[in-house]
Structure formats: structure tokens, C-alpha cells
Amino acid sequence: MTTSTRPDVAIVGGGVVGTATALACLARGLTVTLVDPGGIRNAASYGNAGVISRGSLFPVAGPGMLKKLPRYALNRDVAIRVDYGSLLAVAPWLLAFIRRCNETSWRAAASALDPLCAAAYDEHWRIAGEIGAQHLIMRRGWVKLYRSEAAFASGALERELLAQHKVAFEVIDGAELPQFEPALKRRYAKAVWHTETGSVRDPGGLVQAYEGAARERGATLVAARARTVEEDDDGARIVLETGGAIRAKTVVIAAGAAAHDLTRTMGYRLPLAAERGYHRHFADAGDHKLSRPIHDTGGGYVVSPVNAGLRLLSGVELARRDAPPDTTQIEAVEADARETLAIGATVEPAPWHGARPSTPDGLPVIGRAPRHPHVVFAFGHGHIGLSTGPVSGRLVAEIVTGAAASLPIGPFSPARF
Structure with missing residues (x-):
């Protein structure tokens, strides 16, 4: 036409x-x-976690990433998987990414993203109000869960920068988590509750x-x-x-x-890469319903309560946008997430997969x-x-x-x- x-x-x-x-x-x-x-x-x-995050100031290329590269390269960490059939296609992005795995670049990115993230929720809420869609948005924050005190301590620089940019959060001790979020079955050492963050019940x-x-x-x-x-x-x-x-x-x-x-x-x-991701919906089988999205930092997955049930999301897959789907990551985190929440049967025949547009x-x-x-x-x-x-x-x-x-x-x- x-x-x-x-x-x-x-x-x-x-x-x-x-x-x-x-x-x-x-x-x-x-x-x-x-x-x-x-x-x-x-x-x-459509396929994301639905989080409207005040605190998502940090690129994946962080100062602690380089020491993890051998493990990632061998696909021994569920958080990141490399499709080696796509390696030539993603190599320029990957090299530029590695050059930014330092604290200076990380801090600069956080400063650049802070105004954008600070305005995100209010702009969502304003537009949703104009078009009659506010029922899809809630603001109960989201929670990053840490399985050990050492894992929590490794996030000290992140929390320092959050405080520097006046991002509100609260640290919750593991003993208090069952009362704060009764849906959690697994015991965690610490949690960080991002109190200003919102979420969407149906992103699509x-x-x-x-x-x-x-x-x-x-x-x-x-x-x-x-x-x-x-x-x-x-x-x-x-x-x-x-x-x-x-x-x-x-x-x-x-x-x-x-x-x-x-x-x-x-x-x-x-240098734009397709960071592929997967999700699957399950029935919420718990007596206590999950009230806000959670990120299990040790398990490499996110679970969000959405209208379709519990949306389980796996980590990053570096692959061509049109590469055949590989459900290795989502299958691995499903077994782990079942130790954290009362997850029922899947409500769809196969996992969803899509691609995030990512810069180094x-x-x-x-x-x-x-x-x-x-x-x-x-x-x-x-x-x-x-x-x-x-x-x-x-x-x-x-x-x-x-x-x-x-x-x-x-x-x-x-x-x-």
C-alpha cells in the first residue's frame, strides 16, 4: 500500500x-x-515481568561480571545462556559489553537512567488514568531475595547507588519474611523491598x-x-x-x-543484541497468594502475579532473534521456583519466548x-x-x-x- x-x-x-x-x-x-x-x-x-521499576538503574554489564564470565561462557549458570550457533552474530555486542564491565561505566549508566526510571511510574499511572487502564497497575513494590548473607553483602554497591539516587527501599531480615510475604516457602537470609516500584497485572x-x-x-x-x-x-x-x-x-x-x-x-x-527471554504461566496453588513480583537472585528467576496466574521468567539467553527456542533455562528455574512458591499446573501448552532489544x-x-x-x-x-x-x-x-x-x-x- x-x-x-x-x-x-x-x-x-x-x-x-x-x-x-x-x-x-x-x-x-x-x-x-x-x-x-x-x-x-x-x-x-507482552512477555516481560510487568515491573515498573524505580530502581532498575543498573545495566547487566556490572563490575562483578568479568569474574563470572568463564562460568557463563560454559553455560554453567542458569542466569545467562549463550547460544553458540549465534556467537558470530552477537560477538560485536559481546565485545562492547565486556569493555563496560567496570564500576565507572556502571555508575555512569545509573546516573543516566535515574531520571528516566524516576518518572516511569507516574507517567504510566497518568496515561492509564486517561485511557481507563489503572485497574491493570498496582504499587506494592517488588522484592529481591538473597539466599545467604554473603549474597546480600555482594549487593552493597548497588544499594549504595540506590541510596545516592534517592531510590526508596527497605531491607527485610529473613526471619521477618514469612510475615511480610507469606507465600514464600523457602527461607532466605535477607530481602530488599523496592517500595516505590509498581507492576502490571497484564502487560500485553x-x-x-x-x-x-x-x-x-x-x-x-x-x-x-x-x-x-x-x-x-x-x-x-x-x-x-x-x-x-x-x-x-x-x-x-x-x-x-x-x-x-x-x-x-x-x-x-x-551494537544491538536480542537478549532472549522465556516465561510460563502457572496456577497459584498456595493458601497465601503472592502479592508482588519477586526476584530470587540465587535462582536466576523472577515470579510475577498476573491475571493469567503466576508468571515465571528465566534469565538471559544470548542468541539470534530468529534462533530456534531452547527451553533449558525455563525448565531449570521451574524446578527451583517450586521450592519457593506453591506453584500449580501450567496453564498453557508451551513456554513463551521473545527478545529484548539490548545495548552493551x-x-x-x-x-x-x-x-x-x-x-x-x-x-x-x-x-x-x-x-x-x-x-x-x-x-x-x-x-x-x-x-x-x-x-x-x-x-x-x-x-x-
Whole structure:
């Protein structure tokens, strides 16, 4: 297809960043076309833990990561798995990642992400209120669990930086945990309760509500996949795989992990990897229901209470986005999680898997494309895409309209690569 009228903004990607950008642009009086092949189950926005985290300031490339690399490389740690069939594809990202496994880079990333994460919950709550979706969001915090005093002590630097950035948390002694969260069966030494963090009962449903609100407010939805994006006189155009193109004054690429291949067709070589993840839903079989998401740091898994039951999520898999699924990690953590919670039968035939768009420095890519003045990049959010999607959409709308950025976005510039 080829559109007969040119919208102000055409957005590639219908996940949380893309739909939030659409709402923010519509609120500023712009005409919007949203281009996405469809199928919310295929998006990382559907499959995540649903945590709107105030304290997710830290990239995976931390100062303690290098000493763990041999164990990770041999796939002996359930938290990270390397698909060696994809090694050549992920090697540039991996080398850049290793260079950032130091405290200086970690602290710099935390400072850059702090304003984004600080604004995340309020922006979610504001938009959810406008579109009638606040029933999907709760704010009971989330809990990081430590199996030993030594494991808790290893997180001292993280807690120091949380306090430095005024992120509220409380340390809970293991003896107090059964009263605080009665659903826990396993005994832990310590826990850290992130009190300002929210969570979403149905992440995919929330994104669908965003999309529905955008449509109701005048956005045009096009079910198609982008082949490339090109400059087009005083605008840009999205060339579709099915033929034809969509012309717009500005094109926003918010395509998640798919942005890697799309931007390569435009001549960019951004170090973007697909951090694949898996989840599975189970019935909550406990007499006491889990009241908030938990992260068992020793087990390498997260469990979130969602409308579908208990959502169990495994760690990171470094693989090509289109590599065949490998359920090794999710199967391993299921057995472990059953020692922590009363988990019933699965409610679906197979685990879900998807890909997070991840940069080596742990920062999203938000800003105008260096060689395409009518194109704005908005991807690479890694583990905080759902959390910071709405505030990212607001920032993109500010870029599109030429308004002053409401938050510092310099560290997210595509030019840093």
C-alpha cells in the first residue's frame, strides 16, 4: 500500500514504546500512523515481568561480571545462556559489553537512567488514568531475595547507588519474611523491598489498551512489516515488505529488537543484541497468594502475579532473534521456583519466548538518526522497556515537535556509537 495523505509522524513498532509515542504525539495535535505486523504475543512488551521499576538503574554489564564470565561462557549458570550457533552474530555486542564491565561505566549508566526510571511510574499511572487502564497497575513494590548473607553483602554497591539516587527501599531480615510475604516457602537470609516500584497485572493487555486509545484518538494502524526507511525530500518514508510505502514528515523507529536489522538496511551498525527471554504461566496453588513480583537472585528467576496466574521468567539467553527456542533455562528455574512458591499446573501448552532489544552500555537509543534528519530512533531499552516506555514516548514526541526535552537525553543519543 501507499498512503494518499502524509501524516506528521509514522511509527514503526506497536509495542509499549511505539504506542506510547503515538499517544504522546496525538496529544500534541500531530497526525499519526502506526506500522506493526500485529500479534502482541510476539512483542517483548507482552512477555516481560510487568515491573515498573524505580530502581532498575543498573545495566547487566556490572563490575562483578568479568569474574563470572568463564562460568557463563560454559553455560554453567542458569542466569545467562549463550547460544553458540549465534556467537558470530552477537560477538560485536559481546565485545562492547565486556569493555563496560567496570564500576565507572556502571555508575555512569545509573546516573543516566535515574531520571528516566524516576518518572516511569507516574507517567504510566497518568496515561492509564486517561485511557481507563489503572485497574491493570498496582504499587506494592517488588522484592529481591538473597539466599545467604554473603549474597546480600555482594549487593552493597548497588544499594549504595540506590541510596545516592534517592531510590526508596527497605531491607527485610529473613526471619521477618514469612510475615511480610507469606507465600514464600523457602527461607532466605535477607530481602530488599523496592517500595516505590509498581507492576502490571497484564502487560500485553496494557499495551493493547494503549493501542486502542491511539486508534480512538485518530491514529491510523497499518498491519505491515517495514523493509527499510529512507529520507524522502522534506520527510521520510517507510518501505513495506509487502510493497508500497508510507510517507511521513517524521518516521520513528520503535521496533524493539527488530530495529537491529531495520537500521542495518539504512547503513547503521549499532551494537544491538536480542537478549532472549522465556516465561510460563502457572496456577497459584498456595493458601497465601503472592502479592508482588519477586526476584530470587540465587535462582536466576523472577515470579510475577498476573491475571493469567503466576508468571515465571528465566534469565538471559544470548542468541539470534530468529534462533530456534531452547527451553533449558525455563525448565531449570521451574524446578527451583517450586521450592519457593506453591506453584500449580501450567496453564498453557508451551513456554513463551521473545527478545529484548539490548545495548552493551544498558542505555536506550533515543534521538534523531545521525544521517537521517527526519528519522528518530527509540529502541534498545533492554529490561526496562515496559517500565520506561511511556516516558520514552513523551521524550520522542518532544524531539519530533522541537520542544525542549523534559528529561536529560544526551546519554541516549544514537551518535554515542
